[in-house]
Amino acid sequence: MASNSSPSAPSSLEKVIRKYIPKELIPDSWKCNNRRQEENLQDLLTQGDNPQLGMFASAEELLTQIDLYVNFPRSMQYFDMDPLDRIEPKPYLHISLTKNTFIYEKDLFKIFNCSPFDGEKHSEVMNKLNAYWKATTDDNDHKMVFYPYILAKPDVSNQRPICAPISNTLCKAFNIEWEEYVKKEKNKDTNAELNEYFTYTRSMAVWIELIKRNFNHLVDNGFINLPQLNLFPPIDFKKPRIRVFSFDEHRFVVVKEFIQILAAYQMDWSTYLERNAEDVRTLSTFSFDKISKKICQDPENQLEFVILEIPKLMFSQTPIPTWDKGYCILAADALYELLMDLIVAKKVFHISEVDILEKIWIHVKKVFDALKFYFDSTSEQINFLHLKDVDAIKAMWKHVYNTHLKRYYPNVKHFKKPSQTAFSLAGLVETLESLGLEKSCKGIITKYAKPVYMQFETETEDGLSLSQLHVAITRCEINWVVGKMPKISEFIHNQKSCNRMNIVGYMTSPTPPSPASKFDKEVRTYVPKELISPTWKCLGEDFSVQLKSLLDDEQSQLGMVESADRLEDDICCYFDLIRSKFEDPIKKLPYDYKNADEKPCIYKNDMYMMFNAIFCCPFPNPWVLDAVKMILNACWKEFAKGVSDHEMIVCLHGLDLSKFEMPPYTLPETPSKKDLATMINKWKVENRSNINEMVDFIVNYVNAFLKTYKEKEKSYEEYTADVKQIIEYVGFVIRKVAKFASDNDIHMPPLHKQLKKKKAVIRVFQVGNKKFVMAKEWRKTCEQHNIDIGRFKKEVSGMQELSTLTYDEVANKIKGVAEIVTIEKERLQTFRQTPIPYDGGYCMLAVDALYGLLLDMIVVKKVFQTNEENQLEKFFALMEFYFDVSRGVYFLSFENVEVIRTMWEYFYSHQIKKSNGKVIKKAKTAGFSVGELNETLKSLELCFEDISKYADLIYPKLANENGLSQYQLHMALIYCQVNCFARKVPKILEFIHNQNSCTRMNIVECQHCSDEAAAKKMENLEIGGKKKNKKWK
Incomplete structure (x- = not known):
């Protein structure tokens, strides 16, 4: 179809680059030629002896920034065409609080802006299409339209998600239709060649009509209508769409845009804001927190809030369309752009002549004084600035620079x-000095060098990369300028942009809330947010106490949680956290697996967690603590090379728990370099026989840490005592690891090489009375240990991913030649099930994915309260691929589990009528009778007519002699609904049964179980009859 020749139009990439990057940083000789985008940009970054764009680590990083700036990504290609320098646009995806997905209405056309032509024909097609788009859409660039998530799951590799898959689907459809058209035209010609008229005129017209037809088919009242992809229509997608802007966890809404949109829908905006709110500046904002509580309390909320993350770019920022038909950026970002031009492009402080510097600073200060209207330090709300105001700021600075400062360049x-x-x-300090910045920006090194340096999580053991060095120098200068101007400092603080602009030292972001516990994120990830009290805070160090406070909070809805201890265990299992309540180092791991001889078995990559948990560095110096942590982590990474996450080891012997004692070694009061070297060499000699080459590994990392983080004023020799503490303690821990590896004959080079050939370690999973192995993992392990598996080799090859074989099938093959580790999966965890590592990622039992889905429906979203269950039958018809009744027990990868969750959230948002779910509050905590269970079920107004039947059956399975506890009552309510729904959707019941999980999920009176039991009984009778007849004969 299309050739690979470059378009004849001028390079769009070069135009964008020259608009984004200050001209002073682009070499005069550089041109954008007919090469790939990355090649052109790589040439830009490396051209000349003094490249000034070193803040970009690669051409790809620069290209990503340009993509974000001009609001389109670079990866758009049609019909496998190499567009070379042509840039094709594609819309960005934005997700609302209710998990709906939206794009700007004017971006809809971007997924169609394509052509299979080159050169002038391509330009002509694009011009005609753009004229059509302009006539089709209105002038409101900020208007957003609904865009189904399942059509466009976002690619989050960028700072902003891109809805890519829909374009690929449409292009494929276009391609098929276009090829059919071309074939038809060719068939009309006896020479099988297209004539001149078809090639240059008719083909373009047909292509444009094809695009228009598909576009009109796609857009229907703001909803994308693709019959081949639409699985279900939304209930309502016409709610007012409010943009909520976000950065650094700050969320805010433009006041006047909010008022205008609500007024257009004839809604009273004063429900949310004070009446004087409309008297603010055009692009002032209010914090979303002001109205979020009202929204949460209103189940009939009629507003759709769409979250728009504002990316942070190196130079110019991405323009944002405004409600008044303009474009804007954050006011703080406008300040940042000005500072970047002043510092990076014009380099006004890279001058060491003091008399010149005084003149420069006078003019710089005058500029900022003149701009105080735009950078208003009295405003406490986050503000935007219109691009016309940003242009005015740049024009003023440009005039001052050209008139007074350019002569000094x-x-x-x-x-x-x-x-x-x-x-x-030290390298950062030397570079600041070489640029004359210590003279021009007095105090920049002592005040800002180290704090800025510490902002980077260095990727190399030696410190900053070259690109990070460039960025660090810029940050030091920005901090110095801001520190010299208190009003600008206050403005940045009030705009919540201290972190965004990397301000360090005495400046902080707005007063932070009380410090949350290190477990806060885990708790809020594991427990559905809808069930957590809005007032609860995770504070303090005692995890058990925090969880008890969560369960005791009156506004929490966590009656289905048995206890704080149970919840703690479940969270530790899910996140692979150390269980601090145990003293035994092996029991501290979040699982308890044993082999047939009752010996503990652990995942090899979890071994290091035990050492971290048991041995705590005794030295109070934070510098030493940081070094120990960093070096030990480097050791763990070294040991983990080549080890799979699912590889297990049998622990025949426990850890050596003897305490650390600092060996005596007298140091001179003022150590010399020789003393330091002597001490290190002595330590290496003493420890080499125990930990082999790890002595060199540890010393190298100590030197790297010292070189990176030592204070400039102190010499290496002054750190001798610290270095001794670090290497002695790290060496002590690694010796413990080496002894553990030796005692258990664990292959862990360079500490220990396995001496004896070991049996294969095979994981056997157990659900109920059935045991099974992961088929492909079992085959691979057997092959690695030369275990003959006969016919299974071929059989397993044809099985689906993560299928299983029953243990009875394979037992004879591995009995006596393998260590069997039994992993019981009988107990269902409270909310999320523990990830199971396998050769390819993590997974869970397919039936556990179903349980998680049902739990979300019943406990979190309460969909059976006043809802018709037949709507959910449609959803589960779509899920048959994942919950396959034709398969035996199998697992699902976490990627597939995430797809299930995504599709459920989408379906729930657009198909399910939201219910005013009732919260179960009981005065007592135990002693609930079957009558009280039935009364509670009745009060929930569930959509199942026969639910009391299951209550009578489930009650005796859960109750003790005192009746049901509150936890058991909540679980009974869940199991009653599961049983009812499994009968409404018979394939769910069949699936649960086939996965051997009827008992785990408290399915009662399962017909499949009854049929199996009857068949087994009949089989036993037949066998017994045959034996009896044989005996009488």
């Missing part, structure tokens, strides 16, 4: 290309 010191690729704090 020849005196500027430019960044010289260094020979090394990694830089310590």
Whole structure:
């Protein structure tokens, strides 16, 4: 169809680059040629002896920034065409609080803006299409339209998600239709060649009509209508759409846009805001927190809030369409752009002549004084600025620079290309000095060098990368300028942009809330947010106490949680956390597996968790603590190389729990370099026989840490005592690891090489009375240990991913030649099930994925309260691929589990009528009778008529002599609904049965179980009869 020749139109990429990057940073000789985008940008980054764009680590990083700036990604290609320098647009996806997905209405056309032509024909087609789009859409660039998530699951590799898959689907459809058209035209021609008229005129017209027809078919009242993809229509997608802007966890809404949209829908905006709210500036905002509580309390909320993350770019920021038909950026971002031009492009402080610097600073200060209207330090709300105001700011600065400061540019010191690729704090200091910044920005090194340096999580053991060094220098200068101007400092603080602009030292972001516990994130990830009290805070260090406070909070809806201890165990299992309540190091791991000889079995990559949990560095110096933590983590990574997450080891012997004692070694009061070297060499000699080459590994990392993080004022020799503490303690822990590896003959080079050939370790999972193995994992393990598996080799090859074989089938093959580790999966965890590692990622039992889905429906979203269950039957018809009744017990990858959750959230948002779910509050905590269970079921107004039948059957399975506890009551309510719904959707019941989970999920009177039992009984009778006849004969 299309050739690979480049379009004849001027390079769109070059235009964008010159708009995004300050001209001073682009070499005069650089041109964007007919090469790939990355090649052109790589040339830009490396051209010349003094490259000034070193803040970009790669051409790909720069291209990503450009994509975000011009609001389209670079990966759009049609018909496998190599567009070379052509940039094709594609819309960005935005997700609402209710998990709906939206795009800007004007972005809809971007997924169609394509052509299979080159050169002038491509330009002509694009011009005609753009004229059509302009006539089709209105002038409100900020207007958003609904865009189904299942059509466009976002690619989150960028800072903003892109809805890519829909484009690929449409292009494929276009391609098929287009090819059919071309074939038809070719068949009309006896020479099988297209004539001149068809090639240059008719084909373009047909293509444009084809695009228009598909576009009109796609857009229907703001909803995308693709019959081949639409699985179900939404109930309502016409709610007012309010944009909620977000960065650094701050969420805010433009006041006047909010008022205008609600007024257009004839809704009273004063329900949410004070009446004087409309008297603010055009692009002022209010915190979303002001109205979020009202929204949460109103189940009939008629507003759709769409979250728009505002990315942070290196130079110019992405323009945001406004409600008044313009474009804007954050006011703080406008300040940042000005500072970047002043510092990076014009380099006004890279001058060491003091008399010149005084003149420069006078003019710089005058500029900021003149701009105080735009950078208003008295405003406490986050503000935007119209682009016309941003242009006015830049014009004022440009006039001052050209008139007063440009003459000094020849005196500027430019960044010289260094020979090394990694830089310590000392390297940053040296670079600041070489640029004359210690003279021009007095105090920049002592005040800002180290705090800025510590902002980076260095990727190399030696310190900052070259690109990070460039960024660090810029941050130091920005901090210095801001520190010299209190009003600008206050403005940044009030705009909540201290973190966004990397302000360090004495400046902080707005007063932070009380510090949350280190477990806060885990709790809120594991427990559905709808069940957590809005007032509860996770504070303090005692995890058990925090969880008890969560369960005791009157506004929490966690009656289905048995106890704080049970919830703690479940969270530790899910996140692979140490269980601090146990003293035994092996029991501290979040599981308890044993082999046939009752010996503990652990995942090899979890072994290091035990050492971290048991051995705590005794030294109070935070510098030493940080070094120990960093070096031990580096050791763990070294040991984990080549080890699969699912590889298990049998622990025949426990850990050596003897305490650390600092060996005596007298150091001189003022150590010399020789003393330091002597101490290190002595330690290496003493420890080499125990930990082999790890002595060199540890010392190298200590040197790297010292080089990176030591204070400039102190010499290496002054750290001798600290270095001794670090290497002695790290060596102590690694010796414990080496002994553990040796005692248990664990292959862990360079500490220990396995001496004896070991049996294969095979995981056997157990659900109920059935045991099974992961088929492909079992085959691979057997092959690695030369265990003959006969016919199974071929049989397993044809099985689906994560299928299983029963243990009875394979037992004879592995009995006596393998260590069997039994992993029981009888107990269902409270909310999320423990991830199971396998060779390819993590997974869970397919039936556990179903249980999680049902739990969300029943407990979180309460869909059976006043809802018709037949709507859910439609959803489960779509889920038959994942919950396959034709398969035996099997697992699902976490990727597939995430797809199930995504589709359920989408279906719930657009198909299910929301219910005013009733919260179960009981005065007592135990002693509930079957009558009280039935009364509670009745009060929930569930859509099942026969639910009391299941209550009578489930009650005796859960109750003790005192009746049901509150926890048991909640679980009974869940199991009653599961049983009812499983009868309404028979394939659910069949699936649960086939997965051997009827008992786990408290399915009562299962017909499949009854049929199986009857068949088994009949089989036993037949066998017994045959034996009896044989005996009498």
